[in-house]
Amino acid sequence: MKSLRNSVQLIGRLGKDPEVKTFGDKKKAAFSIATSDSYKNTKGEKVEDTQWHNLVIWGKLAEVAGKYLKKGSEVAVEGKLIHRIYETEKGEKRFITEINVNDLVMLGTKN
Numbered sequence: 001m002k003s004l005r006n007s008v009q010l011i012g013r014l015g016k017d018p019e020v021k022t023f024g025d026k027k028k029a030a031f032s033i034a035t036s037d038s039y040k041n042t043k044g045e046k047v048e049d050t051q052w053h054n055l056v057i058w059g060k061l062a063e064v065a066g067k068y069l070k071k072g073s074e075v076a077v078e079g080k081l082i083h084r085i086y087e088t089e090k091g092e093k094r095f096i097t098e099i100n101v102n103d104l105v106m107l108g109t110k111n
């Protein structure tokens with residue numbers, strides 16, 4: 001059975017076109033997707049909650065993402081959470097959480 005530890009599955013729409021970079025013979029695609037949920041608050045009002053998720057894809061799948069995905073495309077992804085710390089040029093520490101994508105399914109484009 002596939003391990004359920006640190007496993008993330010999301011369906012969402014791209015906020016912008018993927019940014020593809022090449023490192024030697026390996027490609028990396030980075031983009032974000034939005035997921036939306038709605039619920040009723042205590043007053044009975046409908047509330048829309050949108051969350052943005054940073055995604056990173058490596059290798060052949062990165063090439064596919066760069067070629068076929070565009071802003072508004074709907075995708076299903078599976079991967080794992082990665083937390084990174086990096087330092088800016090000014091010496092400030094920044095924290096980022098990304099999803100390292102292992103599998104991607106293109107569901108359609110926004111009309």
